[in-house]
Amino acid sequence: MKGITKKFNLRQRTIAKIILAILFLIAIIVSGLLIGNDKLSIQLDLKNSAPSLAHLFGTDWLGRDMLARTLKGLTISLGVGLLAAILSSLIALAFSLLASWNKTMDAMITWLIDMFLSVPHLVLLILISFAVGGGFTGVVIGLSLTHWPSLTRLLRGEVLQIKSAEYVGISRRLGKSRWWIARHHLIPHLLPQLFVGMVLLFPHAILHEAAITFLGFGLSTEQPAIGIILSESMRYLSTGMWWLAFFPGLSLLIMVGIFDILGKNIRKLIDPFHGQKG
């Protein structure tokens, strides 16, 4: 290990980690897309078999291959997470720019952030996704409407700091409009933060998606999302079929971990302050 760290410099190591993480995620997506419905078909003669070479993750009570189901589930979760994270970050960007408008606006945004953070995530998430009709859209809307506050708070702080910078003041005295300043001074400064924030929102969104699906308020049962798989497997756990929950759960954990690594390393790469340190 010491040899590897000596051989490559910090930036090369960072990029290597990012590439590995992206390759892993692509592998999950591609395999999830390639798996057709025939792989998920019911084969009752193979039901309840423990993990083996033919079925690495074992099979469930209907004889479906758990590896195929898990991969499919991860792909769906990824899609939900991606959409929700992008929407959340866009909301955060819009709100943080609005907060820079004037003091009243700032107070209102701060109040909104506080209000959303004071309600437990999951409760609000269930409420919203239920209200808009549930299913895929319900979950995505619910997730994006609940995950913006922490990022908005971060971006708002950044915006307030840049807004009081001397160069922004000079820009105003040079006769530039608010919108011009927002486009040329504020947004370019926020982009790295926004991007990293988005990647780090990902695991959050995926975990919450799995959680509400597990509770039965999320995706419908014919879509094998991880949450569905987990909640269904609960009923069989007591009969000793541990692999039904163990492998999908572990896969979910690994994917979330990969996103976390990705986010942290991208921050190292694009944020000059983190980038030079060991």
Add this chain to the structure above:
Amino acid sequence: MKKMRNSNPLLEVKDFSLSFRQYKKGLHETKLQVVRNLNMRIHAGEIVAVVGASGSGKSLLANAILGILPNHSIQHGTLNYKGIPLTSEKQKQIRGKEISLIPQSVNALDPLMKTAKQVQTVIREGNKQEIQKNIFRKVGLPIEAGKKYPFELSGGMARRVLAATAMVSDAELIIADEPTPGLDPKALNETVAVVKQLATDGKGVMFITHDIDTALKVADKVVVFNKGETVEITEAANFYGHGEKLNHFTKALWNALPQNDFWDDAITKRVRANTNPSAEGLKVDGISYRYQKGAYLFKNLHLFVNPGEVLGIHGYSGSGKTTMAQIIAGYREAENGNVLVNGKSRKYSGINPVQLIWQHPEKAINPRWQMKKVLAECGMLDSDLLEDLGIKPEWFTRYPSELSGGELQRFCVARALHPDVKYIIADEITTMLDAITQAKLWKTIVNHARNRNVGVLVISHDGKLLKKVCDTQIDFGDIVNV
């Protein structure tokens, strides 16, 4: 045979180099060399001034000695303290005890602790209160100052508290990192006296500054720094006349001081004071300002700048000169009163005819922009002016971090010299720059003010500079009415 005690220096810096790990493009790791082959010695009872422009690496040297460099730095060469190499273990052991720092900023004081207590915490043995009172007397602080919090003290007094902290710590080597910028002459002389007192007590002092003038007031020896290299190590006594005993760079630096040649007296044309009150001009009409119901910084302040006139304002630090400048340039609102430009009140859209140039150029330019974007923002396309200011076309594609303070300040001046700008306020704009850059910059500004009939309001604590640059000088204390 008598052995020379002097032969063993307190601090010895031998072939010292310092570089930073850096990533500029792609995967290639580069090393940014900031200090190269530095050699210097400090003996007990001696004051050595380290002089150099901002960004020349002098503060990094201080940090290296104390072992508080950021962790992506790489150092080579030897640092010896009393003949023993300074390892990071050793540095941790002795910093604050045998080597102490007078920091650059008075923010280094704990805002929530009374000053006497702060000084007492450093004392390790003896009657703490007695020692602290003695030291306060020595640096010229009233005993009551010890019962105050740092925010209740003026800048000069806070600096003396910092010096007192360094003095009581029994440190043998004291590093004073830019203890004087922005100080008015009175506070400056006090600080200088304090530092001299330290040397008389037998301590070695490293005095870091960009201001040759101050350095010569205190130091026995001067080390001149430029771009991380030692240009010259010389006796302070060699600075006289036209610098015949100095080498090329130091000579140029010495001669560029305002009290010396400065700008070869190229500009002599003075504008007659305009006596007609209805004439064009920048008129500051009775403005007042105070913080949140506190005491007034200034009340009913009047000021008039003629087109093409260079008007200088000097005053004590913290007296509100900068606040006044910000009000005139439209960055702050005055409590009452008006600022009239050629008889008209300020517009709120479009380019402001009064432009302020700030003290720190690196804060006044967006660090994420290339310099050509900075020029595009203000619509500065006058290539003659850019050439006059010494702005090179190859700088356009650089980022602010790749230019020095002096180079950046030229861009700030160019930005302020927009065709629509009628008046410029220069707030200590060359305080952080070396003498050569300062002279060049002022030459261009004054020339342009004359040619284009732009009025300039110069704010500085440097009386010698104002005397050279300005047509008229005003003492800020005379116009504040408080």
